[in-house]
Amino acid sequence: MTAHKTIRVVAAVIERGGHYLITQRRATAVLPLSWEFPGGRVEDGETDHDALRREVRHRIGVDIAPGKLMSFVSHPYERYVVDLYLYECELLQGEPSSLNVNDFRWVESSEFDRYPFTPADEASMSKLLGEGS
Secondary structure, three states: OOOOEEEEEEEEEEEEEEEEEEEEEEOOOOOOOOOOEEEEEOOOOOOHHHHHHHHHHHHHEEEEEEEEEEEEEEOOOOOOOEEEEEEEEEEOOOOOOOOOEEEEEEEEEHHHOOOOOOOHHHHHHHHHHHHHH
16 A cells, blocks of 8 residues: 655634635635635645744735644545644734635635535534534
């Protein structure tokens, strides 16, 4: 059996007024047009919090303050494994815009099932919602 590369990914759970910020991947991305919490890959030598700030600023143009780790899932895909770390984050400055995403939305947790999420994000949400009940 071939060992798959593991990719460390961080994502921001940003809540405002009972709504959560989600972003839609571009049509040219892996898992095109899937929805996810904003974030991305952690680069070598980078902390999770630094990666969160960089990726969220790059993708939607806002500054955040990363907080505590909320959830972790490891999800195997065909050619690699994604270790996804979800962090509670506070929006510090700016309003989101679609800089490097196809779209973004503020949605209530009860609306998550209306959006096709990436498998790793979906597993994280199920874990979060299960723990919250």
